[in-house]
Amino acid sequence: MGCLAVLFALDEQQVLNLEAVPRKDRAYYMHEEIEEIFFDDYPEYTQELDKAWDAMHRALNGGELDYKEDNQPLCYVVLAGKPLYGVELENGEYITPEGEESDIITLKTPEQVARVAAELPKITEEQFREWYYNIDEEDYCYPMSEEDFNYTWEWFSDSISFWERAAAEKKYVLFTVDQ
Numbered sequence: 413m414g415c416l417a418v419l420f421a422l423d424e425q426q427v428l429n430l431e432a433v434p435r436k437d438r439a440y441y442m443h444e445e446i447e448e449i450f451f452d453d454y455p456e457y458t459q460e461l462d463k464a465w466d467a468m469h470r471a472l473n474g475g476e477l478d479y480k481e482d483n484q485p486l487c488y489v490v491l492a493g494k495p496l497y498g499v500e501l502e503n504g505e506y507i508t509p510e511g512e513e514s515d516i517i518t519l520k521t522p523e524q525v526a527r528v529a530a531e532l533p534k535i536t537e538e539q540f541r542e543w544y545y546n547i548d549e550e551d552y553c554y555p556m557s558e559e560d561f562n563y564t565w566e567w568f569s570d571s572i573s574f575w576e577r578a579a580a581e582k583k584y585v586l587f588t589v590d591q
Contacts, residue, residue, distance in 0.1 A: 417465035417490070417589040419571065420450050421457040421578035427519065430496065430586075438497040439515040442588055457583070459574035464567035465490050465589060467560065470552060471543040471568075477551070479518070485527035489571075490587055493518035520585040529579035532572045540565055 422430070426446075433441045450458045461468065469490035470476060473483045481492045498516035520528070541561060549556045578585050 415463050415466070415589060417461040417463070417587065418447070419459040419461065419574060420446055420586040420588070421459075421525075421574065421581070421583035422446075422586055423583060427584045427586075435497060438517060442497070442515070442517055442586075443590075446586070447588075456577065459571050461490070461567050461571065464564045465587075467544060467547065467552065467554075467564040468568050470547045471540060471564065475543075475547045475551070485524060485531050488520045488524045488528050488585075489532070489575075491516070491518060493520040493524065493585075493587065496586075514590075516587070516589050518587045520587070522579075522582045522584060525575065525583060525585050526579040528585075529572075529575040532575055537565060537569075540568065 430438065430441065430446070466477060472486040472489055473480075477491070479491050479495070481487050496517040496519055498514060544561050544564060545556060547556065554560065575585070577583075
């Protein structure tokens, strides 16, 4: 099953270890070293987003599924951040480098994490609902519905405590999705 996303809260050494891996090998490292260890040994630093990440990102970013950092700090909840794998900035546009799998890995700094953690608890279900229903259904490629909204809202609201913990501990947050 593809398109499942996860957030991981990493310390500085874990980030340095990941960044030391050649870019072409980072998806493998991510799956074998970070996922395996975090799901088993550090579940408190792991936050699954399932497939809700897509609608979540669009709702928090004016309906767009992009890597732009225009809507700060909410853009950092999912896609925005330092691209470590699967995306690369070229002439102002993000691309998937040739030869890389379609996995995406982006990194948020402790400062970005703190800003996200401060903002998320302020978002009400009503506000999120309005943002969700402003998503272009044709671009989203999935039927907009109360069922999908509730699914997205549940994953979103479940992630707030993860962001708060990561911010309190001055962690980096890694977003990953296998496409």
